[in-house]
Amino acid sequence: MAMDQQAAPLTLAEKLQSLPKPMIYGILLVVATIPLFFSVKLPNKCIDPSIDFYAQAMKLPDGSKVIICSDWTNSTRGESKGEMEALLRILMRKNIKFVLLSIGDPQAPQVAKDTIREVTSAEELHGGKHYKEFEDYVNLGYFPSGEGTIVSINNNVRSVAQGKKDFPEGSGPKDALQSPVFEGIKSVSDFKMFFLVTASSTNRTVLERLTNCPMMYMVSGVMVPENTSYYASGQLKGLCGGVKGVYDLENLMEVGINNPGPGQITSDKYKGESIPGWPGKTNTGKGTAYYLALHFTLALLIIAVIVGNLGMYLSKRRAN
Numbered sequence: 001m002a003m004d005q006q007a008a009p010l011t012l013a014e015k016l017q018s019l020p021k022p023m024i025y026g027i028l029l030v031v032a033t034i035p036l037f038f039s040v041k042l043p044n045k046c047i048d049p050s051i052d053f054y055a056q057a058m059k060l061p062d063g064s065k066v067i068i069c070s071d072w073t074n075s076t077r078g079e080s081k082g083e084m085e086a087l088l089r090i091l092m093r094k095n096i097k098f099v100l101l102s103i104g105d106p107q108a109p110q111v112a113k114d115t116i117r118e119v120t121s122a123e124e125l126h127g128g129k130h131y132k133e134f135e136d137y138v139n140l141g142y143f144p145s146g147e148g149t150i151v152s153i154n155n156n157v158r159s160v161a162q163g164k165k166d167f168p169e170g171s172g173p174k175d176a177l178q179s180p181v182f183e184g185i186k187s188v189s190d191f192k193m194f195f196l197v198t199a200s201s202t203n204r205t206v207l208e209r210l211t212n213c214p215m216m217y218m219v220s221g222v223m224v225p226e227n228t229s230y231y232a233s234g235q236l237k238g239l240c241g242g243v244k245g246v247y248d249l250e251n252l253m254e255v256g257i258n259n260p261g262p263g264q265i266t267s268d269k270y271k272g273e274s275i276p277g278w279p280g281k282t283n284t285g286k287g288t289a290y291y292l293a294l295h296f297t298l299a300l301l302i303i304a305v306i307v308g309n310l311g312m313y314l315s316k317r318r319a320n
Helices: 012-016 021-037 048-058 074-093 108-125 146-161 202-207 221-232 242-255 286-319
Strands: 065-071 097-102 137-142 194-198 215-219 238-241
Touching: 021 286, 048 074, 048 215, 048 221, 048 238, 048 242, 065 074, 065 108, 065 202, 074 108, 074 194, 074 215, 074 238, 074 242, 074 286, 097 108, 097 146, 108 137, 137 146, 146 202, 194 202, 202 215, 202 221, 215 221, 221 238, 221 242, 238 242, 242 286
Parallel strands: 065 097, 065 194, 097 137, 194 215, 215 238
Antiparallel strands: none
């Protein structure tokens, strides 16, 4: 009778190439989660697109009016929500009114409104103004035809709001054009800036059709290369890209540009100018938290690649 043969123990090469998937995912979960509990500021050099974004936003006249096209949902909240929060902090501290709309996803307006409530509540706790719907910002909702909507905004911005209703706090629906946000607005050129916060192809939809208002984009990390070309050509006045862009903005909000002191951020482009920050206020958020987590996960990726390749090398060496 044949004797049962015991399986040969795995070699080091085989072990390195056969880590169980649950173990890998578990390690990834731990590595990505733990840094979120620590607010650690990493060394950082702000890039020119982020500096331009902050500088141009800060140069908007206090009390002026802008448009925010919010085309992100919770599927990209890791990047897009941090971008939206940073933008809202700047606008609210400068008392800038804004029109909110979306051409990317039916869920986007509600996600944006939830973020507005969170930011305005946080700002109010630290002495900031409570931003009221209809009075300080007007929500036009979702437009399913993005191309036609942007053309209409470019040609006759009031026509886009015609017949739209918004819901003031403690009141019934009102005509959006009756909002103080539209007071004195005759064309899109009366708005000082068009901000697009997107994780989809609406960046091209806007760029190809909006010509009568300066633009700045906030995009997800994978969209940075494409939109950097638009920024370099001067079509965009500034660009905030991914977690890195959010982290840059949070650093800039803390110390400003060309201001002496700890963590000073300088820019030759704005030489001779001193653009303030808000030291002492709540400026850090998802950018600071996720930037550290991003470095940890990238380090894990590099280690995994090294381990896998080492296992392959040892296997080939043993076979030879």
